[in-house]
Amino acid sequence: MPRVIKWGILGLGKIAHKFTLDIKLVEDCQLIAVASSSESRAKAFAKKYNISEFYSDYQELYINDDIDIIYIASSNENHYIHTLEALKNKKAVLCEKPLAVNKNQVLNLIRFSQIHKVFLMEALWTRFNPTFGQLLEWIEKDKIGKLRYINATFSFYGLNKEKDSRLFNPFKAGGSLLDIGIYPLFLAYKLLGTPNSLISKAVKTTTGVDEQMALILTYDSSHALLYSSFSHEEDMRATICGEKGEIYIDSRWHESPIITLIQKGKKTIQKFNFLGKGYSYEIIEANNCLRNRLNESPKWTLQNSFDLVELMDIARNQNGINFPIE
């Protein structure tokens, strides 16, 4: 029998609800406690999902001896401090993306987890779903030849949200790049690595964060054109082209169960039945890492998280986007 992994959740906003629906579908793990800054939110959440323990003080989650791993679901500006506190209390951590807001913060978390041998992983859930696994397999098997071009975007209409929404608020490390542009950047980085150059241009909000962000990544013999925006809806397909073929991930590519390979005009379509929405796969990965006593995931390493935030730092610097907490 595999060891049952016991989870807690810190921060009970929108993503915590989606994550909870999925964790209930994963075998051999249990969500045993949740914590919120609001007692009423913690109580209502625990009641809704039948969770035995709920706290209005994060500290109680950190010190609960029954918990193996904490899912940090707070907003961006708090990821660093909440993750660090959990690690200090010897709790493994799955932290929402971005792992922290800049490379110095991420480096500190990595060092802490390595020195104290506590598991840490950024919740880049797309990496762990079967569609992404299929993409990697086709590329590894050289189905499309040498990679030459990637085009990926992530947009939605968010201009109707309040101006102090975490999306637009620099005090909450807002902006499209850290919120959703991280996904296209992750795709290019995972397939092509760190680029030789990154050029970015933002359209900024009056609050000083990016409402739209366009990125051009240049490699020895390939390009990635990436984009994120809160200003409009769009069909979010991902395009990956090699010298011998193309791969398309259906809309919305970061969570899509459908992927198509085209070789010399011949189409191969692969459709997956996801377990839940797809957060299940990062949960399964974290559970397996803990059972195997790993301190990081081989599928999305801490070096990967560092490289990704370093690229986001470059883009923010190019556009004069700073957060007051930095």
Ligand SMILES: NC(=O)c1ccc[n+]([C@@H]2O[C@H](COP(=O)([O-])OP(=O)(O)OC[C@H]3O[C@@H](n4cnc5c(N)ncnc54)[C@H](OP(=O)(O)O)[C@@H]3O)[C@@H](O)[C@H]2O)c1
């Ligand atoms: N992987 C994904 O698909 C995905 C999707 C969306 C967001 N995210 C990431 O997840 C993190 C949280 O995003 P979110 O969309 O969950 O943000 P959110 O709904 O704004 O919640 C963020 C935090 O705000 C606090 N909060 C304060 N007032 C609240 C209220 N009235 N209702 C609910 N929460 C309130 C909650 O902490 P307390 O309960 O402790 O107060 C919560 O953890 C961000 O870092 C984001 O990048 C990931």
